[in-house]
Amino acid sequence: MLLIHNAHLPSAQRGWLLTDGTQIAQMGDGDAPSIEAAQVIDAQGGWLLPGFIDVHVHGSAGADAMDATPDALTTMARFFATRGVTGFLATTMTHSEIAITAALQNAAACMGKIKGGATLLGVHLEGPYINLKVKGAQDGQYVRTADPAEYLHWLALNVIREVTVAPEFPDNVGFIKACVERGINVSIGHTQATYEQVNAAIELGARHATHTFNAMTGLHHRNPGTVGGVMASELVTCEMISDTIHVHPAVMKILVRAKGVEGVAAITDAIRAAGMGDGVSELGGQTVTVKNGMATLADGTLAGSVLTLDQGFRNVLAVTGLSPDQAWPMFSANAARQIGLGDRKGRLQVGYDADLVLLDADYQVRQTIVEGEIVYTK
């Protein structure tokens, strides 16, 4: 049992929370009742929020989901914990069937809480069924349309919780349907879908947009494009890379205002270079250079980010002017809901998993708790 008191919660300016085993057992405002807890933490007035959830992250700290090793996922999970992240989707790159299968099998074997780190909630399959013209930093030689002979094996591994797909190709419609049937979050991305094609995809069950504005047709007032389609729909949650590089701060603010704090999922899209400083790195078999916090391919294309989600949180507060009790769902609840875990993760609620982040007065991570266990202390 863990008792955290003197904390600023979304529900109370000064409150407390008690865990029991892996779950939140009791909460309240004011002084905590006298409870015999194994461990007591004085939050000193700092924010206690649901642990951050990143549904679009390739790697960090030198490791990448495509390494397809348990070590890589452990390295990532432990690094994320230092940044307040309690759950993540290991995100694959557009690559060969063999390489993607290996990454999926590895993730399937490592699913769940990773010792000393965040919980691996599953995989975000980014591509390979995308539009070559907006491949971003995905390797074009592997871009293809969906083939059931390939994806049915992947889906059978039961590890994929989100897919990024370009809906404008007829071959991809069957894939979208197969994912929706299995409760997988279908995300429109790396696409040149028209407004009409976006709406057709929503009709099929797509409910998410991948790194909104990046690698999709932009908004024109007489031609709403992909961006217009996903922004106009109340059904779609928009991923937002919150590094202020992939999306201009003004446009971050516009997106949050248009979608509301329930309609945005902040992500990092981080790569193995995250947490490693400037230098040469790798993404999907391609060389990446990181300079001044910007990761690019040789031709200048942005190649994911080196963002961490705690920095994203601070960025979003600064850009939008929202307070933590307004902004927090963009960092946990919305992602959990989108990937089908909204009934047990992403909220501070009795009976929910005790996935928590405790912040100090500057919104720096002080402590991270995953399923009731302290995995990081500053």
Ligand SMILES: [Zn+2]
């Ligand atoms: Zn990505």
